[in-house]
Amino acid sequence: MSFAFHDQTLEKIAALRERYPQPQALVLPLLWLAQEQEGWLKPGVFEAVAALAETAPMEVYRVATFYTMFHLEPVGTYHIQVCKTLSCKLCGQAEILEALKAKLGIGVGETTGDGRFTLSEVECLGACGSGPMLQVNETNHENLTVEKLERILEGLA
Amino acid sequence: MKDVRIVSRRFGTPNSHTLESALADGAYMRLKEAFAMGPEAIVARVDASGLRGKGGGGAPAGSKWKLMPREDPRPSYLAVNCDESEPGTFKDRQIISKDPHLLIEGIILTCFAIGAHHGYIYIRGEYAPFQKILQRAVDEAYAAGYLGATVDGFDYPLDITIHRGAGAYICGEKSAMLESLEGKRGHPRLKPKQKEPEWYFSNPTLVNNVETIATVPFIVYEGPEAYRAFGTEQSPGTLLFAMSGHVERPGVYEAEFGTPMLEYIEHFGGGVRGGRKLKAVIPGGASTKVLTAEEAAQTTLDYETLRAMRSSLGTGGMIVMDETTDMVAALKNLLEFYRHESCGQCTPCREGTGWSDALLQRVLEGRGSAKDLDTLLELAETMNGKTICVFAPAVADVITGFLTKFRSEFEARTAG
Numbered sequence: 282m283s284f285a286f287h288d289q290t291l292e293k294i295a296a297l298r299e300r301y302p303q304p305q306a307l308v309l310p311l312l313w314l315a316q317e318q319e320g321w322l323k324p325g326v327f328e329a330v331a332a333l334a335e336t337a338p339m340e341v342y343r344v345a346t347f348y349t350m351f352h353l354e355p356v357g358t359y360h361i362q363v364c365k366t367l368s369c370k371l372c373g374q375a376e377i378l379e380a381l382k383a384k385l386g387i388g389v390g391e392t393t394g395d396g397r398f399t400l401s402e403v404e405c406l407g408a409c410g411s412g413p414m415l416q417v418n419e420t421n422h423e424n425l426t427v428e429k430l431e432r433i434l435e436g437l438a
Numbered sequence: 439m440k441d442v443r444i445v446s447r448r449f450g451t452p453n454s455h456t457l458e459s460a461l462a463d464g465a466y467m468r469l470k471e472a473f474a475m476g477p478e479a480i481v482a483r484v485d486a487s488g489l490r491g492k493g494g495g496g497a498p499a500g501s502k503w504k505l506m507p508r509e510d511p512r513p514s515y516l517a518v519n520c521d522e523s524e525p526g527t528f529k530d531r532q533i534i535s536k537d538p539h540l541l542i543e544g545i546i547l548t549c550f551a552i553g554a555h556h557g558y559i560y561i562r563g564e565y566a567p568f569q570k571i572l573q574r575a576v577d578e579a580y581a582a583g584y585l586g587a588t589v590d591g592f593d594y595p596l597d598i599t600i601h602r603g604a605g606a607y608i609c610g611e612k613s614a615m616l617e618s619l620e621g622k623r624g625h626p627r628l629k630p631k632q633k634e635p636e637w638y639f640s641n642p643t644l645v646n647n648v649e650t651i652a653t654v655p656f657i658v659y660e661g662p663e664a665y666r667a668f669g670t671e672q673s674p675g676t677l678l679f680a681m682s683g684h685v686e687r688p689g690v691y692e693a694e695f696g697t698p699m700l701e702y703i704e705h706f707g708g709g710v711r712g713g714r715k716l717k718a719v720i721p722g723g724a725s726t727k728v729l730t731a732e733e734a735a736q737t738t739l740d741y742e743t744l745r746a747m748r749s750s751l752g753t754g755g756m757i758v759m760d761e762t763t764d765m766v767a768a769l770k771n772l773l774e775f776y777r778h779e780s781c782g783q784c785t786p787c788r789e790g791t792g793w794s795d796a797l798l799q800r801v802l803e804g805r806g807s808a809k810d811l812d813t814l815l816e817l818a819e820t821m822n823g824k825t826i827c828v829f830a831p832a833v834a835d836v837i838t839g840f841l842t843k844f845r846s847e848f849e850a851r852t853a854g
Contacts (some may be wrong), residue, residue, distance in 0.1 A: 300556070300599045302513070302639045308621030313563075313602055334621060347623040347781075349605030350563045366525045367724060367771045368682035368757055404607065404775050405525040405724075406564050409682035409755065410689045419566035 284325030290314055294333060304335040308344050312351055321352040349403070357392045357399035359437050361385075362416045366405035369412035377413045378402070380427045384434060397437075439697065439705050442668055442676050445652045446692040449536045455571050457578040460539035466584055468659050472547050473592050480551040480658055487662035488674040489654075493519050493610070493647030494527075494723060494753045496673075496741045505635045506552040507642050515643040516549050516557040517619060517636075518651055521603055521610035523562055524723035525775060526755035529678035529690045530648035534561070535568040537652070538575035542598065544651035546589055547658050549596055552644055556597045559648075560615050563604040573600055607779035611827050612636060612645040614781065625783045626827035649678055669695035673740035677754045681707045684714065684760040699737040703758060714760040718844070722752025724772050725832035727839035749839070765844040766851055769836070770798050776833045787830035790821040794837060806852045815841055 286294065297310055311330040316322055322345055327338040334341065345351045363378055382388060385398050392399040408414045411423035422433050448454045448463055460466075472480060485500025506514055518541070522530040533541055545557040561569050576598050579585045587595050601619055603609050609618045613627035616638050635642040653675065657665050666674045673695035679702060680690045686708030693702055699719065703709060710716050716731040721739075727749040729737060737743060744751045759768065773795040780791045794817045800806040818837040821830035841848060 300597065302641065303620075305621040306601075306619060306639075309602065309604055309618065312604070336621070344621065344623055347606060348563070348603070351604055365771070366775055367720075367768060368526055368688075370771050371683045371757070371759065371763065371768075403564075403605075404778055405523060407522050407528045407531050407562070409526050409528050409757075410680060412682065416564065421567055 284315065284319065284323055284329055286314065286329060287318060290318065298333075304333065307334045308336065308341055309348075312341070312345055316352060321355045323355075355396075358397050359417050360399045360401065362401045362403040362406070364404070364406045364408065364412060364414055364416075365402040366409075368405075368409035369414060372412045374413040376427065377415075377425050377430065380430055381415075384430065439701065440668070440694055442694050443692055444656050444665075444668075444676050445533060445537070445540065445649060446678060446690075447537075448540070449532060454536050455538055455575060457539060457575065457582060460537070465539045465543055466590060469543070469546065469584075469590050469592070472658050473550065473589075473594070475658070477551045477553060480547060483657055483662050484551070484654060485662075487657045487665040488672075489650065489657060489665065490673065490675075490741065491647055492649040492653070492677060492753070493612075494524060494725070496751060499646060499650055501633070502644060502646070503548075503552060505633060506554075506644055507635070508553065510642060512641045513556070514552055514554040514635075515638045515641055516545060516552065516554045516651075517612075517616060517638060517643055517645045518545060518557060518559045518648055519610060519612060519615055519645055520559050520561040520565070520648045521607075521615060522565070522648070523607040523610050523779075524725060524753050524755065525772070526682055526720060526723045526757040527680065527753040528682075528755070529680055529753070531565060531568050532678065532690050533648050533652050534565075534572045538572045539579070540655065541572075541648060541652045542575060542579050542584070544654040545598060546584065546596060547654050548644070548646070548651055550589075550594060554644070555595050556599065558619060558638075559598065559600045560609070560619055561600055561602055562609070563602055566602075569600060569602065576600065606781075607775075608781040608827075608829060611829065614827070615645065616643065623781070625781050626829075628826055670738075670740050670742070672742045673751075677739070677751075679739060679754040679756065681756045681758055683756075683758040684711045684763070685709070685758045686711050693739065695740040697739045699734050699739055699756070702739060703756070707758070710758065710760050712760075714762065716758070717761050717763050718759040718765070720757040720759075721749055721754075723755040724757070724775065725836065726750045726752040727835045728843060730843050749835075765840055765847045766798070766802055769840040770795070770802050772836055773798055773833075776829070776836070780829065784825040784827075784830065786821050786824050787833070790817050790830065791833060793817060794833070801848065801851050804851060804853070808849060808852050811841060811845075811848055811852065 315326045327341040331338040414423040489499040609624040614624035618624040691706040719734040777791040777795040818834040822834040
């Protein structure tokens with residue numbers, strides 16, 4: 282049940298280690314690799330990362346809690362992150378968010394019962410000229426309309 | 439209006455991000471000239487050009503480069519700041535996705551100039567779609583011999599490593615970025631009294647914004663006077679300015695410094711959307727003091743003019759607001775941003791951002807008083823100049839800008 286990096290990942294990590302003066306620099310890259318493998322930073326991750334980065338598990342936990350994109354709890358298969366900052370807000374973000382909440386039947390910060398969708402509001406995603414917009418996992422959907430939302434959700438099988 | 443394309447020259451070319459396309463347009467072809475010039479000459483060119491950092495601070499790049507040691511047993515590093523998280527700013531993402539090889543060539547020249555053999559690109563975690571494109575370009579550069587044990591056959595080992603952030607606006611602050619690159623929380627570092635290089639694991643390190651580095655090839659190959667042919671005396675060259683909000687054609691459009699703001703908005707942006715009346719413009723990303731429409735009419739897009747108006751050019755990302763804008767709601771939106779993004783290490787900032795957001799929430803809900811508005815201004819004063827980094831002073835500017843220039847809207851929302 283405990284976490285372990287896959288063998289191919291360990292090879293990647295060894296190569297990555299060569300690129301930094303000290304192993305502590307690996308903390309963020311390793312947290313990303315662990316999250317990509319498991320979907321979230323499950324028990325055992327901090328110990329495994331700490332061993333490779335030559336630091337303490339509690340230090341890794343401390344770092345992980347600072348950054349918004351690291352999940353310390355499971356998230357839905359599709360993490361829908363809607364930008365809430367000023368430019369998007371000025372261009373109709375509120376309507377998009379309300380439509381999403383209605384379609385998914387959940388509020389901000391919640392996950393659908395079937396575990397497929399988690400809905401979040403996030404700060405500026407750097408797409409200010411094409412708002413309102415959202416990110417599903419690592420894909421951007423920009424210039425949103427309520428009609429487009431339908432197609433986006435349908436596309437997520 | 440001059441159509442100047444220094445860094446955006448290739449943005450419209452199909453497949454501009456590929457090595458094949460970049461080579462066809464001359465990428466990497468003149469590296470030999472630069473190597474023949476030597477590192478000191480390259481630094482001198484950048485210094486003479488007056489190039490100013492394009493990450494929001496506008497500090498002279500040459501001054502930072504000249505701080506890097508020449509005779510030091512420790513290795514030097516370059517860390518390129520691609521953390522682009524300032525609301526209203528979306529220009530560096532254009533470079534890394536549409537002309538990544540321009541950035542790579544800029545990194546090669548910069549590293550050679552400062553004697554660094556490793557350049558890190560710190561990219562915000564949310565830019566994963568663009569990170570893929572950038573990584574592919576780096577891989578192409580390695581495969582073609584522009585990176586690795588030699589650079590285009592020249593005996594200079596050079597590596598580029600892309601390092602992914604994980605969601606923290608404050609990691610765009612250069613010392614916080616380096617903390618994060620060291621595997622820690624992004625807490626900005628105390629600033630030394632005398633100017634000295636940044637450090638990465640105790641090694642001398644230069645930090646520059648993506649667009650700053652992408653401008654280096656032009657300056658090195660065409661010379662500093664070619665760069666100074668554009669812009670103003672104190673703000674030479676161009677910037678990838680941007681517009682978002684209530685404008686017909688939001689987007690990123692390169693222009694020379696000194697361009698009048700309203701002409702820029704009209705020419706590139708098509709003016710205020712739907713022909714409505716302009717109400718306000720945030721000139722250079724959320725952290726710059728808001729301008730009224732009257733002030734915008736007097737503004738030219740350069741560092742010195744915005745400074746004289748007690749605002750700042752920042753990243754040049756203009757947020758345009760028309761007459762329908764609720765300025766109380768707009769300020770609330772920004773205060774939530776700052777509350778979320780405060781790193782928390784300095785009390786005036788950590789407490790001030792939380793408190794000011796809570797106060798404005800009361801005002802927005804109609805439960806605030808005129809005294810609350812005064813308290814907000816006091817909070818702004820508490821956050822100004824008493825913290826480790828400039829995040830809190832920016833919040834102070836945001837609060838005072840909105841409250842003093844649009845006071846009547848806030849007063850109308852209070853009980854008295």
